[in-house]
Amino acid sequence: MNTSYDVKVWDIRRNQSSKTPSYELRWAVGRRRKSRTFRTKALAENFQSDLRQAAKRGEAFDEESGLPLSMLAVKSATTWFGFALAYVDMKWPHAAAKTRDSLTDALATITPALVDQDAPGKPDALLLREALRQFALPPAARLLPRPQEIRTALAWLERHSLHIADLAKVRNVRLGLDALTLRLDGGAAAATTIARKRSVFYNALQYAVDLEELPTNPIDKVKAWKPPKVREVVDRRVVVNPVQARELLTAVTYVGRLNRGRHLRGFFACLYFGGLRPAEALGLRKQDCHLPATGWGRLVLAKSRPQANKKWTDSGEAHDDRGLKHRAEDEGRPVPIPPELVAILREHIAEFGVHKDGRLFRTSRGGVISIGTYCEAWKAARAFALTPEQQASPLAARPYDLRHAAVSLWLNAGVAAPDVAERAGHGVNVLLKVYAKCIDGGTEVANRRIEDALAA
Incomplete structure (x- = not known):
């Protein structure tokens, strides 16, 4: 050969x-x-x-x-x-x-x-x-x-x-x-x-x-075999409004011991105010953050730390060290962030500092926070912030639903779909398909048109 x-x-x-x-x-x-x-x-x-x-x-x-x-x-x-x-x-x-x-x-x-x-x-x-x-x-x-x-x-x-x-x-x-x-x-x-x-x-x-x-x-x-249909759109029932989001972020600070909840407030805030994926927030470093004293700031995302079994990673660690989803290996994603998130991150850095590699969010020993840890804190925060009826509903049932709420808010605020897609790290077609049921206004417009036609 x-x-x-x-x-x-x-x-x-x-x-x-x-x-x-x-x-x-x-x-x-x-x-x-x-x-x-x-x-x-x-x-x-x-x-x-x-x-x-x-x-x-x-x-x-x-x-x-x-x-x-x-x-x-x-x-x-x-x-x-x-x-x-x-x-x-x-x-x-x-x-x-x-x-x-x-x-x-x-x-x-x-x-x-x-x-x-x-x-x-x-x-x-x-x-x-x-x-x-x-x-x-x-x-x-x-x-x-x-x-x-x-x-x-x-x-x-x-x-x-x-x-x-x-x-x-x-x-x-x-x-x-x-x-x-x-x-x-x-x-x-x-x-x-x-x-x-x-x-x-x-x-x-x-x-x-x-x-x-x-x-x-x-x-x-194979013609007779059909896979079951998979839900491809976000259920609008999981989407919190800004008041509910802020109440949940406050509630997080009351859960856990040794300031664990306070340490996670900034993490969850990145998901809601910045639309970050959890793995992107876990990889966020101080050098990725532009946090001015006033006004809007900017994150330039470069790393993602998705969790996986040690058996599947090259490093033998529980979290993989990857680039961003849907991006070239060294391609970053700029994300403008509102003053409220800028203030939260500045407070977080002042209170907790950063890891030697610059990471903002980590365990007490410097490790990457596990899915189980932040999901447990989120579950406790929902119990503090939501009514019993809301707790039984899908409302913000998962931390990832904060990202869904962020993208839905941007779309409903009238931000152009290409701009929303760029901030969220989506393609435009996927964005509109996934969030189709979270965009307000369409039902009311259709109802008025039908009503006008019936009255003619």
Whole structure:
């Protein structure tokens, strides 16, 4: 095998010679030029991204096939089980911790279902899941000592896993799809869980298509199976008004010991007044803040600290250290902040100082605050600030609902959608889709028009 590190990947172009829309991706390995045609631009972009990520990692490419060695490992797998392991290896280096968690979670659900249904001695479902999630799928975990029952379970999977070619049959793909709809206890899985796992399954099969191991994505042929609908818009019942938000922020200062609540007031204020995601607020540093004595200030967000299991992070810490969502690795996001938040952050820094790396919000030992910690404080604050009826409602049930309230407030104040999207770190189309039911005024206008028509 001749390999090369000299790789060039060109932009995708529309295939003009085809009657139906298709898109061509061209790249070169050494002096050999390669091309591949895709049915949609999104599929072409996914494959282009995989090639570029492999080149960025400094991975060698096979000159004959034009593929990076990690892709060849996936291509050489003959069974779904082997394909799943190689697919994880290919995705792992450039995946965020939460993506790794989601990827292995979905594959641990699908893989036990894609086996010979007549094979005897199938291990218990919980054991198979543990074997996959804890020992087989995470690359580093494959080096861990394996108890005998884990070795037995994985050996059974290796023997009885379906061949990749068998997944071209709709009946076999349905085995994986049906597995996504159930929890381990046999109950129905949540719609969001099904949608997330189906996406992983679809992308994995599409990768097999890209590598020419399958002619088409077999999920597209499954007509009788429909995933449950997922709520894509924010429920306006979760949105607090400014008075309620301020009452909740005050209530936070009364919860917890050792000033824990007072320390979290600034964190929650960033979510409401700045529209930050919780992980963005946890990554906020003093050097990211412009906090004048009077008037509006500005945050230039650069870091995000999403929480994940230590198993999925490169650092072995519970929180990943990432760039911003939907942004290039070193691209920041400027967020103008009102004087009220400027004052809160100035007070926070004066009272609590900052960590040696500049972070405003941290534990007493300097660590990153966990989801459990700030959610517990928020639950206690709701009990202080809200009436019993409000506590029983979805109103600000989660800290993230403060961000929803912020974006809804901006839209209803008449701020242009592109400006709101820039501040919140959204695309405009996604913004309007997600917050469609939180924009006031539309119902009243429609009612007046109908009333006028009826009176004519």
